[in-house]
Amino acid sequence: MKPFDDQGDLFDLPLHKNPDRQSSHISQSSHISRRQFLQGAAALGASAGLGLIVPASAFAAPQPKRGGLLKLGMGGGNTTDSIDPTLLPDWVPLNQAYMLMNGLVEIDAKMHAQPELLESWEAKPGAAEWILKVRKGVVFHNGKTLDADDVIYSINLHRGDASKSAIKSSLADVTEITKIDPLQISMKLKSGNADLPYLLSDYHLLVVPNGFKDWSHPIGTGPFVFGEFTPGVRSLFKRNPRYWKSDGPYVDAVELIVINDATARTNALISGQVHAINRVDFKTVDLLKRSPAVSIVRSSGGQHFTFLMDCAASPFADNNVRLAVKYGIDRQKQLTTILRGYGSVGNDHPIPKTDRFYAADLPQHAYDPDKSKFYLKKAGLSELKVELSTSDAAFAGAVDSAALFQGECAPAGIQLSIRRQPADSYWDKVWMQAPFCMGYWGGRPTADQMLSTAYKSDAKWNDTHWRDPKFDALLLQARAMLDDTRRRELYREMQLMVSDDGGAMIPLFADYIDATSSKLQGATPHPLFNFMGGRLAEHVWLES
C-alpha cells in the first residue's frame, strides 16, 4: 500500500451524497481520525475483509470537477455484444447498460439495497406480497416520464415462455405483477422472500420505456445518452443533462474502448491513453503499483473459484471422498500463486466475508494430507484416481491452479490426471456434466440468491448435483424471514452444511482489481463487480 498524503487529521467520509436516495436507510456520516482509519484499514487489509483503495485523495472528500471526456479501457467485450438487458453477456455491455439505463434497486458499497428507480418498497407479512413505489419525475432520454407501466414492461422482458433472459429462472418465483396506480406496483411471489429488493437489484433488471425493443439504440433514464456504439470496439455516450441523480455524472462524455488483451490494457493506462482499466492481471498489480501516476482499486467480494464434484456419481457420491479432496489442497499456496495474494482463501461454501450473513466462526478447512488419507480409508479406498476437467474458461489461471493441486494432492494418495478442455464450449459441454471440473461464480448480492442458484436440490445450476432436503427446507424458511437474528443462525447452519458435505471445493475468493490514472478521481471499491459495480462512469471526475 502506498503512503497516504497528509491531508490533516480529520477528514470527512460521506457515505451518501444525495439525500433523496435514502428513503429506506438512514444516512451515516462519520468523522474518523486518520490514525483510526489507518488502524481500521490495516485490520481490514489483514483479513482482506473489504476492498481498499490506495490513494488518500479519495478519502479526503475533494470537490468533484465538471467536464472532460472520460476514457475507459475495458476487457470483456466482443464484437458479438449487444446492450439487450436480457443478455448482457460480459463486462463491457454491463457497464454500457449502466451508463444508459438505471436499475430498480442499487447495491451500495456496503452491500445494502438502496432505492434507484424504485423509490421504496414494502413487504406484506410473510414477504410473499410486496408493494413497490416507482420514483416520481424521472424522465427517459426520449422525454417520456417514468411510470409503473415502464417498470412492469421492463421486468416482464425476463419472464414468460418466449423470454431468453439470463435471469428467467431467478424470477420464476414471481407469479403476478400488477399496476395499482401510475406509481405503484404490486408483486406477488410463490413463497415469501425477504430479500426481494436484492433480487430486483440484478444488473439485468434495467428499465426502458414501455414497449421498447430497439436494442441497437437503447433508451433509458441513465446518466449518459446513446451516441456511437460499435460492438467489441468502442462506444461514445454523452452526458444526460436531465439526469435525476444530483451526484453525477461529472464528465461531459464517456468513451469506452474495448481492450481484451491484458498487456495492451496496462500499456494504454501507463501511456495515458485511457483513465481507467478493469481486470488488472494479478501478476502485474505489484509492478503497476510502483508507477506514481497509477492507483490500484481493489475490491473484495463474492467472486470465487470452484472445483466441482458430482455428488450423484461415483466416486464423489461418498462424502468421505469429497472431504479427502477438500483437505488435499493447499489454499494458501493457491492464493499466493494463482492470485498473488489478491483474494482470500475459501472454506468450501460460497458466502463471502462481505455478506451480512457470513459465518465467521466456522472451522477452516486447511491443507492436511494425513486427514485426506484418513477420509479415503474411511471410504474404503487406499488411493483415488480421478480426472479433473479444466480450461481457462473456468477462470483465468484455472489450468495453473489444477496443475498446482495435482502436486498438492499426490501426498494424500489422490492421483489426479488433468484434462484440458476447449474454452469456447466449456460451459456448454463440460460444466454440469464432467464428474470433476472447475468453474467460478461471480457472487450474488445475497446469501439466499447464491445458495438458491447453485446449491438448492432443484436449482438449474446445481453444478455439483448435491441434494439435501434439510438444506432446501432451511433455505426456504430463511428466505421468508424478516427477523435478522434468527435468520443469521439458519444461514450459519447452511454454510456449515455446504462446507462439510457439499460437492464444491472452493479454495479461493478472488478480488476485483481495477487501475486508474491519477487524473481520475472518485473511484472506490465495490464488492459486487469491477468498476464500482459497473457504475464507475457516473461517479468519477477528471482533474485537469
Added chain:
Amino acid sequence: MKRLVLQRVLAGVLTLWLVSVLIFVGTELLPGDVASAILGQSATPETVAALRASLGLDHPALQRYGLWLLHFLHGDLGTSLTNGRPVSEDLLPRLYNTLFLAGYAALVAVPLSVLVGIASAIWQDSLFDRAASVLSLASVSMPEFFVGYVLLLLLAVKFPLLPSLAAVSPDMAFSERLYATTLPTLTLLFVVAAHMLRTTRASVLAVMGSAYTETAILKGLPKSWIVVRHALPNALAPIINAVSFNLAYLIVGVIMVEVVFVYPGVGQLMVDAVSKRDLPVVQACGMLFATAYVGLNTVSDVLAVWANPRLRHAR
C-alpha cells in the same frame, strides 16, 4: 491473355463457393451453437430453446445454408445472430481499417524490401548484404506479437513517441489515423519484409548466374546496370508472387497485431464470431478473406505472365 483472366475468375468463383460450404460445415461441426454460446454459463435448456427459436436455428442445416446463399447472391450479408445488427454495418468499417493498415504497411514494406533485396544482390556478400540478411532473418523468426510488444515497450512506454493503442474511429482525421497506426505498421514491416527481401535477392542472384548475364559482364557493363536492366525483369515473376503472398497475409493474417494494438480489423471480428458460432458473420469474413487470397493470386499470376515476354507472346 483474356482467356487466362476469364479462366482464373471462374476458378475463383468456384473456390469461393467451396470455401462457403466448408465454413458452413466447419461451424456446424463445432460443439455448441450460437444460443448456448451467447448464454454461456447462464444457459438453461429453456432459455437456449427460446433463443434458438427466435434466431431461426431450429430449421434444418441445409435450409439455413440455402437461405444464406440466396441472400448472399443478392448482395445481402444477413444479420448477426448475436447482436442483431446487419453484418455489413460491422464488417465494412472494419474492412476499411484492415485495408488501411494493409495499404500503409504495403506502401512502406514493398518498396523498401524490394530495393534492399536488389541492393543486397548487387553488393552480394558485402557488409550491407550480411546485415540485411541477419536482420531480416531475425525479424521473421520472432512471432509478431513479440515484435509488437518490444516496439510498444520502446516507442510507447520508454520513449513515448507513438500511441500504444491503435483504436481508430471513423471520425478521425487522416493524419491522426496515420499516427495511430504507425506502431502496428512498423510491426508488420518486420514480419513481411524478410520474405520479399530474400525472394528478391535470391531470384536476382539466380538470374545473375545465367549465360546472358555473363555475356553482359564480359561486354563490360557495370554491375548495377546489369542487375537493373537485365537481371531484374527476368526475376520479376517470383518477386511478384512473394509480394502478392505478403499482401494477402497483410489482409487476412494480422489478428495478433490487431489484438496487441487493439486495432478494430476484420480478423478480430472473425475470431469473435467463430467463438460465438455467429454463422452469417463467419461466412462474410470467410468470403472476404477468400476473395482477397483468390483475387491477389489471380492478379499476381496475370502480372507474372505479363512480365514474361515468352509467356506473353505464347504461341
